[in-house]
Every structure is written in structure tokens, then in C-alpha cells.
Amino acid sequence: RACAAAITLDTPGANYRTVWALSKYFPNVKTFVRAHDVDHGLNLEKAGATA
Known part of the structure; x- marks a missing residue:
């Protein structure tokens, strides 16, 4: 079983839905997800991103 996932999609909405x-x-x-800016990073954390 996987213990981590790295998400590096180009589309912010796709990143959010995946997380x-x-x-x-x-x-x-x-x-672990790549954010496009600070606001995007905060939204990803709300969606459940770890880092």
C-alpha cells in the first residue's frame, strides 16, 4: 500500500479535486502537492494536502 502521493498537475482545479x-x-x-501560489496552497491544505 502507498503511504504517500505526489501531485504535480498543471491545472489548479485538477490539483484540488485530486487532493x-x-x-x-x-x-x-x-x-504532497505543488501549489501555484500562496492562496492555491492554502486551498489545497483545506482540501487535505499534507505538504
Whole structure:
């Protein structure tokens, strides 16, 4: 089983949906995601991003 996921999509909305789905269906998997700016990073954290 995976213990972490790295998400590096170009589209901010796709990043958000991916992080949200991973945190909902796989809450024990840490998600590392690339944010486009500070506001995007804060939204990703709200969606469940770990780092």
C-alpha cells in the first residue's frame, strides 16, 4: 500500500479535486502537492494536502 502521493498537475482545479479525493478515500496517505501560489496552497491544505 502507498503511504504517500505526489501531485504535480498543471491545472489548479485538477490539483484540488485530486487532493480532495485522496484525502476522502485514502485518509492515511500523505499528499504532497505543488501549489501555484500562496492562496492555491492554502486551498489545497483545506482540501487535505499534507505538504
